[in-house]
Amino acid sequence: MIERNSPVTEDELHVHVDGELPADRRESVEAWLATHPEDAARVAAWRAQADAIRARYDDVAKEPVPARLKLDHIMRRGRSWTAIAAAATVAAFMVGGIAGWMARGASTVAPSAFETFTAEALEAYKLYVVEVRHPVEVPGAEQAHLVQWLSKRLNYQLRAPDLDPIGLKLVGGRLLPGPTGPAAFFMYEGPSGERFTLYCGATSAPQTAMRYHGEKQAAAFYWVDRELAYVMSGPADREQLLTVAQRTYDQIETRAPGG
Amino acid sequence: MSSFRQGIEAAIPALRRYARALTRDVETADDLVQDTLVRAWGSQHLFHEGNVRSWLYTILTNLNRNRLRSLARRPTLIPFEDDDAPYTAGSEAGGRDIERALALLVEEQRSTLLLVVLEGLSYREIAEVQGVPIGTVMSRLARARAQIKNYLDGERPALRRVK
Secondary structure, three states, X not given: OOOOOOOOOHHHHHHHHHOOOOHHHHHHHHHHHHHOHHHHHHHHHHHHHHHHHHHHHHHHHHOOOOHHHOHHHHHHHOOOHHHHHHHHHHHHHHHOOHHHHHHOOXXXXXXXXXXXXXXXXXXXXXXXXXXXXXXXXXXXXXXXXXXXXXXXXXXXXXXXXOOHHHOOEEEEEEEEEEOOEEEEEEEEEOOOOOEXXXXXXXXXXXXXXXXXXXXXXXXXXXXXXXXXXXXXEEEOOHHHHHHHHHHHHHHHHOOOOXX | OHHHHHHHHHHHHHHHHHHHHHHOOXXXXXXXXXXXXXXXXXXXXXXXXXXXXXXXXXXXHHHHHXXXXXXXXXXXXXXXXXXXXXXXXXXXXXXXXXXHHHHHOOHHHHHHHHHHHOOOOOHHHHHHHHOOOHHHHHHHHHHHHHHHHHHHHHHOHHHOOOO
């Protein structure tokens, strides 16, 4: 026979609220609660919390699914760097380690283009972000002129991405010598003074997924899209840099083809 | 492969619900779900057996944890969405209170409580999602409930009643 007042564990109180207590414990727990008002009050409070949470959020599951979350849309985007880099990140979660992440970059670019563009971009980043008075040659206030000038020199319709939504303002830009000819250089700055730079140059390398290169003080994401190599450089914080690089990619991707 | 796809599609509304409760902001929540789906879809080859739903909750939970860590490091770069939480609540005072209460929880406690009461996962499933022993799940759950109770009791002392 079951002892009606056998001591009940804390965990069983939670199970009582959340799931099925084994039949042989149900009576004991209910008897316990009948004789222990403080525990009964806690259990009642937990039930009320659960009810309130469900009342507040259950209906979200009944909303129509927005277009961008439909699998067809996800699958289409899956052909871009997003899914390739994303899959690599999952691999890193599961396998562990940055080696796994790099190895799954699925890039078909010859190593030298990645290395040379990234090296040049990081040198430029480190050289100019420390400048207080002369970080750029043409300020962000003259953005249209800056973009027109650099586009002309690169013979390619460029676009300075709008990073305002993530708190980054365009400081300005300059023209630099690059590994394949002229390179465009844009600098962005956040409210606390953290700086990011976008370095672009023509390339014949094929389209790639994003590739990461991290140093002690700085890091970069590199990718190729439609005959232009891009390097987004910033402080050595991969998550944050990936966010900035993603926004940049999205911005550039939405420009009209052929400029 | 098609049952993999079906599994994912079937889970999308629940993922949206979980993400909404986790982040208390529609756009942030849907961004999180989109990132989760992109990663899941791109990682089919990594998913072998088991529960697609649990796997998706795992990815989403980890993404949210990373997101919060980034925000904690750079609060001025991206607006901290928790400030918006009280104003996106429903009109009833009760709705606002539970949202605020959730916002005040530590991330693991919040995700534990939501996976239990909103998503109906078993403690064992949650242990797998979070990558911790069941005992840890239980203590997170207990702390989440105690914190919320203390908060709500503080807000409405007149309603406190011992049966």
